[in-house]
Amino acid sequence: MDWLTDPLQFGFFVRALLAVVLVSVLCALVGAWVVLRGLSYIGDAMSHAVFPGIVGAFLAGGNLLVGALVAAVLTALGIGAVGRQSGLKQDSAIGIVFVGMFALGVVMLSRAPTFTTDLSNFLIGNPLGVTPADLWGALAVTLVVGTILTAMQKELLLASFDPTEARAIGLPVRRLESLLLILIGLVVVLTVQLVGTTLSVSLLITSSASARLLSRSLRNMIGLAALLGTLGGVTGLYLSYYLNTAPGATIVLVNTALFGLALALRKRD
Amino acid sequence: MLGVDHLTVQYGSHTALEDATVRFEAGQFSAVIGPNGAGKSTLLKTMVGLLPDPGGSVRFDAGHTAQSCVSYVPQQQTLDWGFPVTVWDVAMMGRTGRLGWLRWPSKTDRERVVAALKETGVYELRGRHIGALSGGQRQRVLLARMLARDGHLLLLDEPLTGVDAATQEQLMGLLRAQADRGRAVVMVTHDLEQARRWCDHLVLVNRRIIADGTPDEVYTPRNIEATFSSSHLGHTHAEA
Numbered sequence: 001m002d003w004l005t006d007p008l009q010f011g012f013f014v015r016a017l018l019a020v021v022l023v024s025v026l027c028a029l030v031g032a033w034v035v036l037r038g039l040s041y042i043g044d045a046m047s048h049a050v051f052p053g054i055v056g057a058f059l060a061g062g063n064l065l066v067g068a069l070v071a072a073v074l075t076a077l078g079i080g081a082v083g084r085q086s087g088l089k090q091d092s093a094i095g096i097v098f099v100g101m102f103a104l105g106v107v108m109l110s111r112a113p114t115f116t117t118d119l120s121n122f123l124i125g126n127p128l129g130v131t132p133a134d135l136w137g138a139l140a141v142t143l144v145v146g147t148i149l150t151a152m153q154k155e156l157l158l159a160s161f162d163p164t165e166a167r168a169i170g171l172p173v174r175r176l177e178s179l180l181l182i183l184i185g186l187v188v189v190l191t192v193q194l195v196g197t198t199l200s201v202s203l204l205i206t207s208s209a210s211a212r213l214l215s216r217s218l219r220n221m222i223g224l225a226a227l228l229g230t231l232g233g234v235t236g237l238y239l240s241y242y243l244n245t246a247p248g249a250t251i252v253l254v255n256t257a258l259f260g261l262a263l264a265l266r267k268r269d
Numbered sequence: 270m271l272g273v274d275h276l277t278v279q280y281g282s283h284t285a286l287e288d289a290t291v292r293f294e295a296g297q298f299s300a301v302i303g304p305n306g307a308g309k310s311t312l313l314k315t316m317v318g319l320l321p322d323p324g325g326s327v328r329f330d331a332g333h334t335a336q337s338c339v340s341y342v343p344q345q346q347t348l349d350w351g352f353p354v355t356v357w358d359v360a361m362m363g364r365t366g367r368l369g370w371l372r373w374p375s376k377t378d379r380e381r382v383v384a385a386l387k388e389t390g391v392y393e394l395r396g397r398h399i400g401a402l403s404g405g406q407r408q409r410v411l412l413a414r415m416l417a418r419d420g421h422l423l424l425l426d427e428p429l430t431g432v433d434a435a436t437q438e439q440l441m442g443l444l445r446a447q448a449d450r451g452r453a454v455v456m457v458t459h460d461l462e463q464a465r466r467w468c469d470h471l472v473l474v475n476r477r478i479i480a481d482g483t484p485d486e487v488y489t490p491r492n493i494e495a496t497f498s499s500s501h502l503g504h505t506h507a508e509a
Contacts, residue, residue, distance in 0.1 A: 036352065036353070152370075154368070155365065155370070157362065158362045161349065161352050161359075161362065162362070164314075164343050165341055165362070167318075168317040168318065169365065169366035170335075216397070216398030217353055217354060217355050217358060217398075218353050220353065221353045
């Protein structure tokens with residue numbers, strides 16, 4: 001069993017494990033709605049759209065996470081507004097807003113005097129660089145997001161399954177959607193910072209999609225997504241330790257393999 | 270119960286419904302009948318308040334609003350049946366509006382759902398994923414959700430599509446019973462024969478109200494010709 005306990009003597013490895021588990025649970029909570037509502041594109045989009053917020057906070061000497069959050073909220077509201085005003089489909093609205101925001105960030109950055117590793121770490125993320133403060137932050141966000149989503153679950157469920165009925169009984173379908181986009185933004189900002197873009201998208205979409213294939217209720221789906229994300233995360237981290245590969249990408253590959261397995265299992269039914 | 274007055278609905282330059290005036294009463298089983306594109310669903314959606322700013326007005330009798338009393342059953346094929354919800358979950362969705370924000374289902378809510386599932390004959394299937402159901406079973410689940418909502422006005426958009434003949438008859442009997450209990454039931458259909466057998470109020474629609482009354486009053490060759498013949502479609506088009 002040495003191979004299992006050996007890496008645990010390193011603090012960074014333990015913190016990475018904890019981060020991956022926390023982020024898996026967090027992504028499962030939000031990822032269920034991302035997959036069910038066809039918002040898969042948003043994870044990737046959000047991770048780019050928060051860029052101007054981060055650069056702005058960096059230039060102003062403020063907190064990068066707060067800057068990213070402000071940008072995430074603006075992006076969520078912007079996507080909703082563009083969709084409503086133009087009547088375009090949501091994927092177009094997401095595309096328009098996110099490249100615009102990203103470009104704004106690039107332009108702002110080109111005016112910046114220096115580009116420090118601080119900023120690049122924040123943008124790219126690495127599970128092996130997680131600090132205890134990051135972990136507490138992730139735990140807090142998980143609790144907040146989990147509470148909000150649980151409180152709104154029956155409304156979100158109806159608005160997602162049957163938006164017509166939801167509107168008929170007077171639910172604010174659009175505001176629910178904006179709230180969901182903001183929460184997704186919040187989660188993406190946090191997970192990108194902790195584990196990087198690719199892994200955050202993988203946890204948000206791949207694990208939830210695998211879970212969807214095998215679940216018959218929402219509760220099953222969220223639980224299974226958290227479990228699959230954790231399983232993939234832990235397996236991937238150990239693999240990367242022994243194979244000496246990039247941890248984030250290794251975890252993504254394990255998650256992708258798990259999705260293939262889920263697909264195969266479902267087909268046999 | 271509910272009336273629409275001089276209702277005109279346009280999608281861009283296309284007139285879906287023109288100057289429609291009709292009333293639906295409690296205790297009546299009404300059928301709104303017409304060919305595809307006649308404005309049947311438009312009429313229903315307007316009554317639920319799904320279309321903003323229609324020309325004309327929708328009036329509920331005192332004490333009722335669309336949000337307080339309407340149960341709307343959409344066309345089955347507009348829903349995603351791969352969604353991870355069970356039969357029970359869907360029926361419980363009928364209680365969402367009554368429960369309100371931040372409230373969990375109480376014993377009463379669960380009892381209502383059990384009763385609705387039993388009445389529609391899908392109680393035994395309550396733990397099943399909805400994707401595993403037949404067309405008839407799916408429609409029963411949607412009806413269970415409608416009953417769980419406990420509305421006074423039931424609006425159904427093509428409830429018999431994708432349902433086998435035997436189940437169709439059972440569903441019609443179930444809807445008839447709802448009307449007999451004092452609810453107003455309004456069903457959109459293109460099956461004139463079936464509507465004639467079960468309903469006591471027929472409304473023939475083809476972009477405008479062609480006829481409105483009891484089956485005997487409405488079921489005349491002239492009205493049917495006016496509703497379903499393509500030459501008539503061309504005629505109204507020229508008028509519009």
